[in-house]
Amino acid sequence: MKYIAEIDVMPREELLDPQGKTVALNMKHVGVAGVADVRIGKHIRMVIEAADESEARQKVETACDKLLANVIMETYTYTLQLLDE
Amino acid sequence: MKFGVVVFPGSNCDDDMVHVLGTVMGCEVKKLWHKDTDLGNLSTQDCIVLPGGFSYGDYLRAGAIARFSPIMQSVINFAKAGGYVWGICNGFQILCEAGLLPGILLPNEQQKFICKNVWIRIESLQSPLTATLSAGEALKIPIAHAEGRYYADKATIDQLEVNGQILFRYCDANGHITPQSNPNGSLHHIAGICNANRNVVGMMPHPERCAEEILGNTDGRKLFKSLLATTRLTV
Numbered sequence: 089m090k091y092i093a094e095i096d097v098m099p100r101e102e103l104l105d106p107q108g109k110t111v112a113l114n115m116k117h118v119g120v121a122g123v124a125d126v127r128i129g130k131h132i133r134m135v136i137e138a139a140d141e142s143e144a145r146q147k148v149e150t151a152c153d154k155l156l157a158n159v160i161m162e163t164y165t166y167t168l169q170l171l172d173e
Numbered sequence: 174m175k176f177g178v179v180v181f182p183g184s185n186c187d188d189d190m191v192h193v194l195g196t197v198m199g200c201e202v203k204k205l206w207h208k209d210t211d212l213g214n215l216s217t218q219d220c221i222v223l224p225g226g227f228s229y230g231d232y233l234r235a236g237a238i239a240r241f242s243p244i245m246q247s248v249i250n251f252a253k254a255g256g257y258v259w260g261i262c263n264g265f266q267i268l269c270e271a272g273l274l275p276g277i278l279l280p281n282e283q284q285k286f287i288c289k290n291v292w293i294r295i296e297s298l299q300s301p302l303t304a305t306l307s308a309g310e311a312l313k314i315p316i317a318h319a320e321g322r323y324y325a326d327k328a329t330i331d332q333l334e335v336n337g338q339i340l341f342r343y344c345d346a347n348g349h350i351t352p353q354s355n356p357n358g359s360l361h362h363i364a365g366i367c368n369a370n371r372n373v374v375g376m377m378p379h380p381e382r383c384a385e386e387i388l389g390n391t392d393g394r395k396l397f398k399s400l401l402a403t404t405r406l407t408v
Contacts, residue, residue, distance in 0.1 A: 103279065103324065104279075104282065104358070106280050106281065106282055106283065106284035107280065107284055109284075110284050130233075154241075155233070155237060155238070155241065156233065158234055158237065158270065158277055160276065160277045160324070160325070160326075161234075161277050161279055161324065
């Protein structure tokens with residue numbers, strides 16, 4: 089079975105995100121007012137072969153915990169969907 | 174003491190390090206290729222250096238992918254057996270990602286790549302790199318990084334402070350810790366730390382770039398001298 093995982097990795101709330109801060113400060117140059125906060129993370133799409141959903145989840149979580157996110161500085165969330173063949 | 178300098182795809186301070194260790198300090202040094210797992214004739218009396226650069230293009234996070242390269246499993250075992258491991262700049266980032274040092278290096282506060290001379294103060298003499306220096310002494314060493322803002326949770330930072338594991342802090346030319354002397358927003362001005370066993374050291378500044386008279390600055394050489402002197406092999 090093939091699954092598609094859509095993973096979001098975000099800098100932890102308590103940490104300064106200089107990229108997001110710079111973007112927020114420059115929104116006025118785009119003519120967009122009222123932007124209170126911007127935080128920038130990563131979106132990762134991963135196609136996985138797995139016997140069932142539970143195995144697919146295990147693979148995604150191992151990949152996130154070991155490589156895709158560093159839990160000292162980031163948090164992650166994901167959704168999993170069965171791919172139509 | 175013999176040295177091994179690991180070369181990852183994207184390392185760019187490996188030749189400088191080999192030059193300083195071999196030509197300037199007169200030590201036996203060889204390169205270690207990231208795809209190998211064999212450390213050759215290095216024993217735990219020797220030192221493995223993870224040099225600066227942009228291993229794997231800094232993809233995902235600086236050091237995140239290099240940490241899983243074949244040589245790193247051998248480096249982790251070597252460190253756990255008591256061998257000396259010294260990570261500089263990208264090497265420090267790799268050691269943090271590998272869990273050999275606590276904490277992580279975040280993007281600089283100003284979201285800029287910073288390349289300039291900075292001053293760092295010797296905070297603890299309890300490491301082979303600093304043992305022969307004076308506490309409070311300020312050294313001028315260049316930095317060159319985009320991700321150098323040291324961060325760890327409060328409990329970890331407290332532990333580093335109590336155990337004297339903070340080896341270097343960013344300071345001004347007189348050794349004073351001022352807000353202006355912190356180039357990247359590092360917590361507690363941290364520029365370099367060691368592990369609890371003091372055999373693994375990570376630092377953002379580049380001592381290999383200031384170890385010769387011809388370069389106009391030899392402050393970096395003091396760290397090499399200390400390392401060799403403490404491990405009881407003179408230059």
